[in-house]
Amino acid sequence: MNRAVETLLRCLLVLCAAGLAVLPTGAIFSDPGWRSPALIMVGLIVVSGGLVRLIPAVARLRLAPLVQLVVALVALPYLCTPHLLAGGILPGPAAYGAVVDQISEGREQVFHTVAPTATTAGFTTMVVLGFAVLVIVLDWCATDLRVPKPAAFIVLLAWLVPVFLAGGLVSTWHFVGAGVAFVLVLLTGYVGRIRVPLTALGAGALALLLGVGLPILLPDVPDTHRNRLGTGDLKVANPFLDLRKDLARQDDTPLLNYTTDAKTPEPVRMTAVADFDGRTWSPEDFTLRNDNAVTAGLPEPESTPAGQTTASRTTFTVRALTGNYLPTVYSPVAVEGAGEDWIYDPKTLAIVGHTGLRADQTYTVDSRTATPEPQELAAAGTADRTRFASELSLPDSLPESVTRTATRVTKGADSAWEKAARIQAYLRSDDFTYSLDAPAQASDSAIADFLRDKRGYCVQFSATMAVLARVEGIPARIAVGYTPGQPDDDGSYTITDRNAHAWPELYFPGSGWVRFEPTPGTGETPPPWTGAQPGDTGQRDEATPTPTAQASESAGGDESAPAVTEEAGPADSTGPAEAAEPDTSAGLPAWLLPCLAAVLVLLVLVLAPRTIRSIRRARRLRDPVDPEAVWSELMALLADYGRPADPAGTVAGATGILCDLTGSDQAATRAVERIGAAVEVSRYGRDSTEKVMDRSTARVAVAGVRAGLRSAAGWPTRFRAEWLRL
Known part of the structure; x- marks a missing residue:
């Protein structure tokens, strides 16, 4: 079997095996958000390794893992932090810094979550990087070292991760995928052989089924022991x-x-x-x-x-x-x-x-x-920043547009409560719309996008109010749970997934943590102490009393209470001060950038050998033409097409082979004979008068030999010679 065909076939087996080895990880997560980046990374690594191994120098020196490592490092920010690419195209220090931060974040989240867990940026980066390392080692063992058995155990290593982290969630199909991947890796050791030991492979697959897969098919043994309260770590989902x-x-x-x-x-x-x-x-x-x-x-x-x-x-x-x-x-x-x-x-x-x-x-x-009462909250003092450091903490990456919005909305407020009431009124205004089409995240960039687009659901509303409150020095956190649910005929209430909800809790000295309700469209009426009118659903107009006006009424019409200034109201929501940070993705689909990155990497890998080969040919044929340089180019052409000349042969013998390739092209035949004669004179003659010859002769000889080689070769050989040889 041709070496190039063997390399591509082995690459195909490793690609299928690696892709199947990724799938069992799905048992750990409750959604597939991690899967596409992981599979794209696996594909880039395996395909790039297969292509560069078609280059003899790379294959001989076993440099493919190094190339794959470079590909993985280049692809990582495209797959994990595409929103931080410089100009939306190139990764920079910010993108790689965010990758490191997400790895640290994912490592911390491991200790706070249990399977099945939602996909987060931290988990995605950890999975993508983890499989990048595993697949590079797997491909190196299976393809370069030709030791398929250790490579197959790497597949089992990938299988053990979901088994240990989410044993009860691993399905039969997860095992089937891992088992097929195991067998495919073993098959890489038989590429190019005439006979494949199917009996041995079948016995190995049966042993794998009995030893690893059978336990997941057995029913769970009920736990009759009560897990008493201890003092160790307890993993809980977020x-x-x-x-x-x-x-x-x-x-x-x-x-x-x-x-x-x-x-x-x-x-x-x-x-x-x-x-x-x-x-x-x-x-x-x-x-x-x-x-x-x-x-x-x-x-x-x-x-x-x-x-x-x-x-x-x-x-x-x-x-x-x-x-x-x-x-x-x-x-x-x-x-x-x-x-x-x-x-x-x-x-x-x-x-x-x-x-x-x-x-x-x-x-x-x-x-x-x-x-x-509202007046009690309005009279509350300032919270102790040391005590509530975490509830006042804001990331350094918080966009300036978020800070500007907080300042504008609360302008003129005389108390922390009035600031909070204005923020709630602003978010419940007609400018904002409840929608599940918003992103699942509530990151600082997502909050900036929410303030610009004014569309979101409880995640964005509650997180935005918490952040705006923190900007104004009010301790804030987000409570997670459910709205009260639907009443039943028997006087009870029923809660379903539709009632899932989040709301901010703000701290006021003397009153503790106080619930607010900034999310419209859920049917939840804001509590009266937040400055909202009874039955308020977020549909405000100019006739709706302002939060401070209601506080004044609650206090018995105290005219000394501060009034809400008109410039802080929702009517200014379209002002220039609220311009959000520019969207670096320019509205492109999330999958487009990784695909473009993959295409770019593949183009570089494919074009690099041809470019290097063209540069070498140009140097050998440049003026003044050296017969030895032209002879080297002719020998390189033979090697490119898999027909290298005998190193122990004579110049005359090699000249005869080259003349046979030129066929009926008499001009090319004469040019080859002249070059051969010049080389003999250069090497063995006393008077090397023909060390320099005209460039046209060299070009005619090279073109004639190349045409002869192409006409006698199949398309795989032509492709390898033209695109993959150095």
């Missing part, structure tokens, strides 16, 4: 990342049922996220402590100055909801019937457990909900 997926399901399957004695049911809260690094919102770490068990009760919430709280008792029944967070009404003070494995975070009052939620589990939550 629910903020799943909101769009939940909302987009359009599934009416009941997740929770509950009954409550509250006159107006409150949102059902899971946790609060406050850690914002510019790309991802995530819960902060907290230490598991035995004395924070919910069976001992939870701390009383921070009271308002007037001590106004509303007590309620809610009984939950778990249906299809899963996870490690216990749904409650904020603020929970006691939990009954949930079990002994649940603990709480004193800072956020989120309740988490080792064993997680169980279907048909029933428990009761007693809560105290603060109901402050």
Whole structure:
């Protein structure tokens, strides 16, 4: 079998195997956002390796892994940080710096999430880089070293990652893909052989099925041991990342049922996220402590100055909801019937457990909900920046357009509460539209885009209000959970995926964490202490009282209360101060840049050998023409087409071979004979008078020999000679 054909066939086997080895990783994630970048990276690495191995010098020196490493490093920012490409085309320091940041971010997220988890930028970068390294090593072992068995174990290494991280989610098809990949890698060792040991391969596949695949087909053994509360790490998913997926399901399957004695049911809260690094919102770490068990009760919430709280008792029944967070009404003070494995975070009052939620589990939550008056919030002082450092933290990458918007919207406000009320009124104005078409992220760039496009859902609304509040010095975090749900005929309420929601919580000294509702279109009315009118749905006009005006009414018509200035209202939303940061992607599809990068890399790899070969030919045939240089070009032509001259042969013998190739082209035959004679004189004659000859003779000889070689060769040989030989 021709060497080039063997190389391409081995490349095809490795490409199929590597692609199949990627697929089981899908068990770790709840969405396929990671898959395309990973598969594109695998394809670029394998294809580039196969092409450069067709170059004899590269194959001989085994430089393909080095080329593949360069390809991977070039492709990484196109696949993982396309929004930071310089001019939207070339990667620069900012793009590579973001790649490093995302790897660090993904490493941290590993310790805060459980499978199946949503795809994040950090996870995507880790997966893409991880498979880049694995595939380079796999291809090196299978193709350069010709040791397919160690290469096949690399496939098993890729398979073990989802087995350990998401064992219960690995499906039969995941195993089939990994098994086929294993066999394909073993087949690379038999490329070019006449006989393939099918019996041995079949026995190996059967052993793989029995030893690795059979366990995933067996039913799970029920766990009869109760996982008592410990002090070790507990991995919990970040629910903020799943909101769009939940909302987009359009599934009416009941997740929770509950009954409550509250006159107006409150949102059902899971946790609060406050850690914002510019790309991802995530819960902060907290230490598991035995004395924070919910069976001992939870701390009383921070009271308002007037001590106004509303007590309620809610009984939950778990249906299809899963996870490690216990749904409650904020603020929970006691939990009954949930079990002994649940603990709480004193800072956020989120309740988490080792064993997680169980279907048909029933428990009761007693809560105290603060109901402050607007004038109490308006009179609140400034929060301690040291105590609330994380809830006031903003990334250095925050676009200036976001800061300008916060300053403009809150201009003239005399208190933190008035600033918060104005931000909520601004986001609930007619300028903004609720839409699930917005991006799933709430990164700083996504917030800037949201303020420009004014379209989004609760992720963008809540994150934007939290960021704008932080800009103005108000501690803010995002609560994640569900709207109160739909009432049933029996007086209970049902919660489905459609009720997934997020809302900001802002801290005011003396009143604690206070809920706001900036998202319109959800049917949720903002609480009265936020300055909203009863029944407000976000559709405001000039006749709607301003937040400060309502505070004045609540305070008994105190005319000294500050009025909302007209320039801070929503009517200025189209002003130049709110111009968003330029979109570097220019509205191009997300997949286009990686595809263009792949095409560019392939073009460089294909054109490089031909370019180098043309430069060498031009140097050999330049004036004044040296017969030895022309002879070297003729010998190189023979080697290009797989017909190298015998190194021990004579010049006369090689001249005869070249003349046979010129065929009926008499001019080319005479030119070859003259060049051969000049070389003999140059090498063996005493008087080397023909060391220099005219350029036209050299060109005629080279053209004639090349035409003869092309006419006698098939298209694969011609392609290799013209495009892949140096």
